[in-house]
Structures are given as structure tokens and as C-alpha cells.
Amino acid sequence: MSPKPLDYESLNENVKKVAYAVRGELYLRASELQKEGKKIIFTNVGNPHALGQKPLTFPRQVVALCQAPFLLDDPHVGILFPADAIARAKHYLSLTSGGLGAYSDSRGLPGIRKEVAEFIERRDGYPSDPELIYLTDGASKGVMQILNTVIRNEKDGILVPVPQYPLYSAAISLFGGSLVPYYLEEEANWGLDINHLRQSVAAARMKGITVRAMVIINPGNPTGQCLSEANLNGLLKFCFQENLVLLADEVYQQNIYQDERPFISARKILLDMGPPMSKEVQLVSFHTVSKGYWGECGQRGGYFEMTNIPAKTVDEIYKVASVSLSPNVPGQIFMGLMVNPLKPGDISYLRFVAESTAILESLKRRAHIMTDGFNSCRNVVCNFTEGAMYSFPQIRLPPRAIEAAKSAGKAPDVFYCLKLLEATGISTVPGSGFGQKEGVFHLRTTILPAEEDMPAIMTSFKKFNDEFMEQYEDYRGYSRM
């Protein structure tokens, strides 16, 4: 009996090769424990609202009005909604071609793309073309679209930072390309060394791989580092020399928790360089409404901006976008609101600023609480979360712990994380899901649990860790020898 099409053996191999760690063994175990009644603290996905962060009021008011435009005609509407939300809802409705229920242009509503271009210009000081900005159902869809355009076969390599956000490894597998890793330097605060980049590229080429693109995640995920101007300069020059398209994942640009390295977009640095590089290096930049202080993950709003991509390629990208008809319109409106925020003098401005500042400052405090908390633990070293939403401490597992993991048939960091979960209910993602140097172990948690819960979480972690280390450290156990 020949295998049926949807039998496991006859599936597309590329699908089978995909590993997406953000849900893996830890997830399954956490879920089981949850069903048994144990309290689980989920720190595995950058999903702020699921952990109690409140949505910003103003955008929700605007989108609610856009969903139900008949409210705008009701005499009572002013009791429930402030005038600026009403005005903004009317503005966005006027940009649609039939309200929220109509497919928009496959690239997104022109009026909103214009708002995005204006935002980019204000941010960077260089004009941006709305025609080269495509709105997408979350940044992930945009990343997948671009990778699918670049990858022709398994000989096409994409440079990806290690550790990385596993969307990249998953997408590269799915599209049948090759992942070319470049290692970030943990001792140098997860810095990027151009020499390592060169080595990675050379090694790949020796294997017959054509390296086509380079991914940077700035601020980094899971590592949180913010790239310096010098770093950005260096890697753009590198892309120019090696003829790579730069894919700049900048979704965490609003999440910056230190002043030494503010966010600078790859595009700004590129344009600062002037010709020839500013006119030649191909760049695609990604952003989203899921992160920052907005955290509107469930809306699926994102965009990518293309720089120096030839018109014919843009046409092909447009063509593929049109097969999926259009990005979701409410998500597009969230994007418009994010890039075109309230101004001083607007009725809702003060409240909006208060809400946003509270979120950002709390994130910054939590970044510190977590980093300090981890660093106070035995055999744990943690770089400061300069940006993004995660902490990625290194756990220096004693050799006996590694052996115990082996005996249990688990990777050492998975073993540690499972034990952590069972003991404390804290659900994390083992570092192996993101990539790490051989023999070096980490785990990723978010900094998103509520601030008031943080001290207890860190205390619980420290208790577990220090006991674990006592149990497995060498000077215990062989006491009779």
C-alpha cells in the first residue's frame, strides 16, 4: 500500500526540517503541569499583553470606532470616546476603500504607507518612499516573503547571528536554503566582530555555498544588544564588499534601556555613508506593532521597507504579495497609529504619554531586576538587556550536571530548564533553541512578567539554581574519595 499524500513519509522534507524552538519540549511539559494544576509562569514568548501589560487606550478607542463606524453617527459617542479618537477614526476610515472589511491594496493602504514613510523620515532625517514600504500581517510574514524571494536552492546561504530568533532558521529550512551562522561575542556584550563574519562567509564558500544575505537583529533577540554606529558602519561596508543584501530586523527599536547606544536604523547609517554605498547596498528593514511599548502582537501589524532594490524585483515582490490579497486592515491602522502618534495639545496626549512612559520605564526596571538577579546566582553570568524584551543568562553547568543530562537523554540546557520548570513553574526556552557556542549553555526568558511579581520570581529562580549547583558541583558527591 503506497503511502498516502499526507502520511508523514510523503511530506515535503523542508517542512520536516523546520525546528521552531519557541514551542518545544519545555512547552509540552509546562502545559502538562498546568493541566495538573501547577501555576506556570510563561516567560517564553515576547507576548506582553498575555502577561498583563495593558493595551494603550487611544489606539484601541480608534480601532473600535473604525470597526463600528455606525457609532460615529450616534449622539452618545462623545460620552464614550474622546474627540481626538473620533477624529482619528474618521481619518483612517477615509484612507480605506470601503472600511475595515475591504481588501486594501496588496501593499497596504497608501495613506498608511505614507504615514510610515513620514515616520521614517522624522526618525532618520532622510526621505522615504511609500511605494517601497509594504505592510504585512506582522513582520514575520515580511521576513518570510523576502527570504523566499532570495533563496533559490540549498546552495543559497543566509548569514544569521547566533544566537538568533528561530524564525530565521525555520524560514531558511522551509524555503530550502542554507543557514550560515556568525557568532556574536558574549564576552563583548554580544558584540559583532567583522572578522568572525568574514570567517563564516569564507567557510560557507568553501562548501560551495553562495552567501546572499545577512540578517541582523537590532536590538537583538535573544541577546538584547544594541549595535553601535561603528558596528553598523562596519557591517554595511562588509555587505557592500561581499555583495550581500542586508535584512535588518528592527522590531525592538522602541525597547532601549540604556543611553550609550540609542537605536540607529541601518538605513540611516547607509545613507550617511553617501555614494557609492548609499546607492548600491541592498537593504530591507522590518518593523512591527507587536513589540515596543505597544505590544499588540495579536493584531498582526508590520511592514518592510526596501532600499536600493531594483524596480523589477519590487514588481515580483508585489506580485507575490497580491496572491494573498492584502494585509489585515485593523493591523494596518495600528501601524498607522504607532508611526503617527498623538501630539502635545491633543486631548488624549497626556494620557498616552503617561501610559507609554510607564510601560517603557517598567521594562527598563525589569531588565535591571532580571540581569542583577541572574548575576547574583551561582554559576550564572548574564549580560545586561540593553534592548528588546529578553534576558539570556549563561548557565555554567557543572560536568556532573552535563552527565546527568546525557543519562536522561536530554541536551544539558533542556535538562536544566525542565528541572527549573518542575521546581518553580518558571517556563523558559533553552538556549539550544536559539543557537549557542558548543558547550556553552543558556536559557531565554522574557522581561515581561509583572514588575510586582519579579522579585519573587528571581528569588525562586535563585533558590532553585543555587540548590541545583550544590547538587551537581564537583566538591560534593565524591566526598569519600
Add this chain to the structure above:
Amino acid sequence: MRRFATERAKRLLFGSLLASRSPPSAFLCSSPPAAAAMDPAAGVVTVDTINPKVLKCEYAVRGEIVSHAQRLQQELQDKPGSHPFDEILYCNIGNPQSLGQQPVTFFREVLALCDHPSLLDKSETHALFSADAIARAWQILDVIPGRATGAYSHKLLIRQGIKGLRDAIAAGIADRDGFPANPDDIFLTDGASPAVHMMMQLLIRSEKDGILCPIPQYPLYSASIALHGGSLVPYYLDESTGWGLEISELKKQLEDARSKGITVRALVVINPGNPTGQVLAEENQREIVNFCKNEGLVLLADEVYQENIYVDDKKFNSFKKITRSMGYIDDEIPLVSFQSVSKGYYGECGKRGGYMEVTGFNAQVREQIYKVASVNLCSNISGQILASLVMNPPKVGDESYESFNADKNGILSSLARRAKALEDAFNSLEGVSCNKAEGAMYLFPRLRLPQKAIAAAKAVNAAPDAFYARRLLDATGIVVVPGSGFGQVPGTWHVRCTILPQEDKIPAIISRLKAFHEAFMEEFRD
């Protein structure tokens, strides 16, 4: 479309570009550098060096004719009176609300409340929203963890959509079919299209994998198959029998493909049909199910138009219902059923809501589907909520039922009238025959064009139906899609026209269409 050099040539071209750019490094070039006829400033991602599957893929619904229409629209705006019409009428795309169809009030009330839940804490809300919309919003927010509509649905199994909403959808499916549905078989997606892509991704391993598709078909299928590197195996619907689907034709095409070394993996059936509008008879559906079972094919049932039926003698039966009523149990028939919030009487295209119900396959495969779905984290929550509302609308006795039912029947009866009016109009044109639209949102009239017109089309390198569609647009502002975008029996020509312009615009459209057609036939009379 440009035809490109082979893979190897592309690599050669790229290799030489690389050699000219990078410093000497110890890499082994697998092919010698060739004289590059490329623009040196072209960079990595040029049309010569992108994924060839992207180049192969086409989607006529938003193709060339639409770009031209948009140019004309801009011209009308900049210079009113510059064309013999006042406005562009987009009859190319099933996008009802862009042409004035109103959304269903109850659905929008619930969505607004879910988007801004703090409304539910205010007493004034009762003055603006119906009580059952408020109740439904509470129900929905209760099944969303943390009431956080801004959160990814992230817990286990929730990546395929929020559990409580899938429960509601499964209940709705059971109500509709009279057979149970499992919430864990449901994957909520940003519209039906991403779900179709996922299945193509899963099923297609190489160009030796074929998918049987109806001709004419909705070009998502051809585009998706091309994007995933598979082969489209066409089966022709019979225009002379109202676009009938014959098993003998299926068999013939299947054998043909197999003899060419193609492994046929799945059968796509669109019911009601797009662009053809036919609704399958039950007997036909049973034959199709048996055919798939006997030949070991996955049945991909595109049922997005299930609420758009305009004839009394036909009824929508889901393929799920048919298989269960034939006595087949879950794991005997691999069946994937697609539904969307974009069509029906709700027409919420812009929300991107939909799902696929996947039955008849094992846990291992389901893992893989889940994995692919979770790379994109989850579908948008607003769309998920809407899908649950569409499958569970107000019932008799609910406060909003009367007005909901009025909204629904108003839209559906208007669609039926417009379908008939346009069908009659097309049939009244010289050389044009148009099958009835039993369902869906389109008419697909056949044009018997004079030889002179066909020659004129050839002279400008256009397919005759594209030539006709372009002339129609230039003369009247009406945008239709040439039949070649959907596939048709070679040597026949069609256009697809939606039935969606508002009813009060229909008479003007018909008279302009008639005037244009008469003039066209006169001009090209043999």
C-alpha cells in the same frame, strides 16, 4: 514575461559578479566565471537572481488590467472629464465592502467591544450597543487568556487559534452539517489563502508532485503551486453542462499525469465554484469522495462561498458532511476544508479571517502542520473572533436576530438579483453566452470573438480576452479579469465579472456594457 536562463547560468552570472566585488579569498568556485551580461550595479537581489518560483507565479485578479485601471483612475482624478466615464468600476475582485456593501452590524458591535474591552465597564455602553452583542463580547473575552486581544494566542494548541473560538467554530460546523467537528482539527488563519499555501507547502516536494485543479480555477491555486515548485494538473469543467464536474475527466487527467511521471497528491474542488459559480450536486460530491479514496488523493475543499447560493434547487453540502453521511469515519478520508470571513453575506475581506478544518490524517502530520503554522506565531485575533461569529451568528430569539436576519437576507437577495440581471445582460450580447451563477460572486461569460478581433489582439501581443477586457475598460471604466487568468479550454475566451457593484449602479453598467459590445463587434465584424 521574461524567460530566464537556467539555474547554472544564473549562478555563473552571480559568481562572476561576486568575483569582481570581493577581495581574493580562499573559496572554491564551482563554476568558472562567465562574461557577465549583467548590470554591474545590479546587486544581489535582481530579477535574474531571485527565486525562479517567484518568477513563475502569476495572479491575474490583481494583474496588469488592474494596474491600468488604477492609472486611469489617477488620470480621472487629476483631469476630470479626460475619459468617456466618470468612475472606474472594479468588477475584478470579490471585495464587496469596497463597492458599498455594508458590514453586518452585530459582528462589528462585537468586534468593537473586543477591541476596546474597557467599554464593557461603562454603563453608557448599553446605550450604544445591543445587549446580545455585549453578552457575546463578554463570552469571547472570557475565552481569551487575560482578555488580551493584543496577545499572540501562544499557549500549546492555541497557536492554531484561541481554543474557545475554535470550540465555537466546531459547534457551528456541527450545527451546519449534523456531524460533530473537533476543535483541534481547526487551524485559524489570516484568511483562507494562507491555509491553502500551508497545504501546498506540505504536499509539494518537487515538480514531480501534482495537484489536480479545476479549469477554470481561482488563480490562488496555480500561483501557490508555482510558488511551491509543484505541477498543476488541470481537469476541465464542462461549460455546456453548467460547468459540470465529470469523474471521467478527473480519471483521464489523473492517468495522463501519472503517465508523465507525476505523482498526483491532491484534488482541489471549489464549491461553490470560482469563477464558474456552480454548486455541486450531492451525487457528484459522493463520486468525488470515492474517487479521492480510490486514488489515494487528499481532497482540498475550498468552500469559502458556502453562504452564497442563489438558486432554490441547489443546496450547499460541505464535503465533511458528505463523507460522514457516506459512513466514512475520520481517518479514512484525508480532507481539508477551507472557509473564510471574506465572502458570504458578511464580506469582511479586510479582516483576513478564515480557517481550515483538517481531518483524516495522523498526529505526526498534524504536528507538522502545527509547526508550519506556528512559525508565523498566530493569525490576527480580530479575524479569529470574526470567524467564530460567522460560524455562530445570532439565533432566533436573540435580541439582534431580527436586524441581523434583515441585514443577511437583504444582502443575499440583492446578490441573487444582481447575478440574474448581469447574467441576462451578458446573454443578450451578440456572440456571448453566460452560464447562470448558482453561487459565489462572479459571472464567467464566454465571448465568441470575430476573427478580426483575434487578429488585432495578436498584433498587439495580447490574448483576445485580455484585448477585449482592455478595450472595455478604456471605453467604460469597467474592470473585469480576462479568462486566461483562470484557465479555459484552449481557443475559448472568457472574462470574469463580479456581481458586486451596488444594485443602483447595475442598470448603468449594463447599458454601457451593451453599447461597448455593439461597437466592438461592429468594429471587428468579419
